[in-house]
Amino acid sequence: MPVVHVHMWSGRTVEQKRRLCKAITDAMVEHGGAKPDGLHVIINEVPRDCWARAGVLGIDRTDVPNES
Numbered sequence: 001m002p003v004v005h006v007h008m009w010s011g012r013t014v015e016q017k018r019r020l021c022k023a024i025t026d027a028m029v030e031h032g033g034a035k036p037d038g039l040h041v042i043i044n045e046v047p048r049d050c051w052a053r054a055g056v057l058g059i060d061r062t063d064v065p066n067e068s
Contacts, residue, residue: 002028003040009058010045017043 004024012020021041028034048058058064 001038001040002032002034003042004028005042005044007044007046009051010047012045 006020006024020043024041025034025036025039028039029036051058053061
């Protein structure tokens with residue numbers, strides 16, 4: 001029972017998450033030998049004001065677009 005955890009900023013659409021889960025599943029089947037029925041993908045969405053890098057909150061970063 002492989003489990004893939006994805007941590008990312010909040011803001012993606014349900015359709016984007018569907019495509020991401022499908023792509024992860026396909027990659028795990030092809031490259032990781034997983035069976036699709038046993039693979040779990042867990043998406044943890046974190047608001048930008050709760051995620052920092054180098055001491056700077058995501059909402060304050062100027063090097064990335066302020067969208068998903």
